[in-house]
Amino acid sequence: GAVVSQHPSRVICKSGTSVKIECRSLDFQATTMFWYRQFPKQSLMLMATSNEGSKATYEQGVEKDKFLINHASLTLSTLTVTSAHPEDSSFYICSARDSDLYEQYFGPGTRLTVT
Amino acid sequence: AQTVTQSQPEMSVQEAETVTLSCTYDTSESDYYLFWYKQPPSRQMILVIRQEAYKQQNATENRFSVNFQKAAKSFSLKISDSQLGDAAMYFCAYRRRGKGFQKLVFGTGTRLLVSP
Numbered sequence: 001g002a003v004v005s006q007h008p009s010r011v012i013c014k015s016g017t018s019v020k021i022e023c024r025s026l027d028f029q030a031t032t033m034f035w036y037r038q039f040p041k042q043s044l045m046l047m048a049t050s051n052e053g054s055k056a057t058y059e060q061g062v063e064k065d066k067f068l069i070n071h072a073s074l075t076l077s078t079l080t081v082t083s084a085h086p087e088d089s090s091f092y093i094c095s096a097r098d099s100d101l102y103e104q105y106f107g108p109g110t111r112l113t114v115t
Numbered sequence: 116a117q118t119v120t121q122s123q124p125e126m127s128v129q130e131a132e133t134v135t136l137s138c139t140y141d142t143s144e145s146d147y148y149l150f151w152y153k154q155p156p157s158r159q160m161i162l163v164i165r166q167e168a169y170k171q172q173n174a175t176e177n178r179f180s181v182n183f184q185k186a187a188k189s190f191s192l193k194i195s196d197s198q199l200g201d202a203a204m205y206f207c208a209y210r211r212r213g214k215g216f217q218k219l220v221f222g223t224g225t226r227l228l229v230s231p
Binding site for chain 1: 157158159160161206218219221222223224
């Protein structure tokens with residue numbers, strides 16, 4: 001079956017630093033990837049949609065200069081949290097659309113803690 | 116804008132019993148998909164079942180089945196013969212069907228507790 005990986009699974013960084021999260025589709029090509037944020041005991045909130053080779057589309061209220069998304073290839077999208085602050089601590093989940101099957105698959109998530 | 120409502124924050128069921136999780140949605144579209152996702156403690160989102168709105172027949176996947184009432188905009192999930200491994204958060208989700216790949220709209224989730 002289709003597999004989406006995320007790296008790292010957990011990361012701790014200091015306030016003011018930047019951290020990059022990778023999302024990879026391992027056995028399929030993904031023209032579209034989605035980035036979600038999930039706070040404890042809450043639902044998934046879509047942050048942005050990225051299409052390979054073009055700029056990401058951000059949801060209302062999401063700071064595009066703070067959450068940089070790059071989708072440089074059909075199997076890789078990255079989310080960079082710049083100048084992280086404690087309130088950015090959250091669980092970040094990516095998902096990828098299988099170009100052929102029109103299905104969407106989720107990665108295992110990344111827990112970010114900003115100290 | 117489309118919205119998805121799950122009115123049960125938490126449900127409990129005993130092993131081998133049946134439980135139904137509720138979901139309602141609001142949309143002006145006629146063509147869309149509905150999903151139930153499971154999120155166990157590992158936080159990995161797992162697709163449980165999918166329903167196309169144009170299909171009148173309710174989707175089933177082994178012990179999981181849905182009751183899709185399009186006019187009422189209701190989409191409940193029935194889990195039969197509940198197992199300990201079914202304990203998780205369950206999210207109902209909607210996706211409009213149209214040109215391009217539309218985004219998922221999630222409900223707030225229902226935590227399912229399964230007791231021996």
